[in-house]
Amino acid sequence: METDKKSDANILKTYLRYLKLERNYSQNTIDAYAHDIAWLMDYCDRESRKPTALQPEDLQHFAASLHEYQVGPRSQARILSGVRSFYRYLLLDGYIETDPTELLESPVLGQHLPEVLSTEEVDLLEQSIDLSKPEGQRNRAIIEMLFSCGLRVSELVNLKLSQLHLEEGFIRVLGKGSKERLVPISPRAIKELKLWFTDRVHLKIKRGEEDFVFLSKRGGHLTRTMILIMIKRQAEEAGLKKTISPHTLRHSFATALLKGGADLRAIQAMLGHESIGTTEIYTHIDTTTLREEILNHHPRNMKKP
Structure with a gap:
């Protein structure tokens, strides 16, 4: 045995x-x-x-x-x-001759639509940050990067200075499976990054951490948990009632693009999704929002005074 x-x-x-x-x-x-x-x-x-x-x-x-x-x-x-x-x-690898899982079914899951923030809510989130604190501008740049570039939190914490091409207006992102993609970066995100860099130069950076874009007060690169805690705390400060996380900002990025008329394939490329099926969840979000708009504003649905 x-x-x-x-x-x-x-x-x-x-x-x-x-x-x-x-x-x-x-x-x-x-x-x-x-x-x-x-x-x-x-x-x-x-x-x-x-x-x-x-x-x-x-x-x-x-x-x-x-x-x-x-x-x-x-x-x-x-x-x-x-x-x-x-x-x-x-x-x-030849350990078995037939796959016994071919007919194995998973439990049926309901469609879970992720929480999203409007641009106005993201602005509230950023405006609630106390810029007098040492980490204030850094946190503002983090939120703007997540929303403007649709980064995964793991991609953000591992982002290097050498991956930034601000003059050309894009960044190189190393995603899942070490697959690299180019993502456009907005003028707003570039502005917030450059303001963070004026604070970053005053840090005592740990050896080996010099190339990381975002650093802690102690000069080491941030962790995913640090970003999660920061964003949840900031949402409370901003008075947002939604349950949000770093991934919420990524969802908000994709939804904003779809509403703006972006092609689903382009959104797939910017998010680094291997399958278009993963990206298609955003069409469900947009349809839900469209239904709410119709119910709220169509004359047949408006209540008479």
Whole structure:
């Protein structure tokens, strides 16, 4: 039995190496897949089975067991997606002859439309920042960059000075899977960045951190958690009732582009989405907003005094 466990551990190790070296996934993504497969391995331990020996009915039972452990539908879908990826790898590398997950269904999820901010709400967010504080202008530049460029928070915290081409009006962004894309940067974002740079020169920057655009008061680059806390706190200061995060500003960027008439393919390229299907959620947001506009302003829907 110990040999079997060691064998399973080796399969998992080679799978994670495959994700890193051949799929070029980030460490965060690899950790998420490892977390998904841990659920499967726990199930195999309980049932005294090897993952390579599981049949479709076993995997249906595994999926049902997630519900018994009170895993929510969205998390179940995420785990089962990771399990499917694992079995595709096992098939590709010759560990199994057929994929037992082909008919494995995920729980049905309702359409979740992300919260978005209007331009006026983003302005309120920025105007609420106390610029007399050392981090004030930095935080203003961060919010403007997230909204004007549609960056993921991980892309923002890892943004380097060497990736900025302000004279040409664009930045080079290293996205998921180390894929690089060019994103236009607005004059407003350039202005806020340059004001931040006048404060940045006074920092005592840690060795090796010199090329990061955004730094903490201690001279080190920021983390995603720091940005999340800052934006939530600033939303409270601005009196915004919406639950927002750094990703809200990315959603707001895409929605504003769509409302302005931008092509969906152009939005896909600027967001760095691999699939157009991911970008299409913004068409649902726009349709929802359009419906509200019609209900509020069409003469047939307006209440008579």
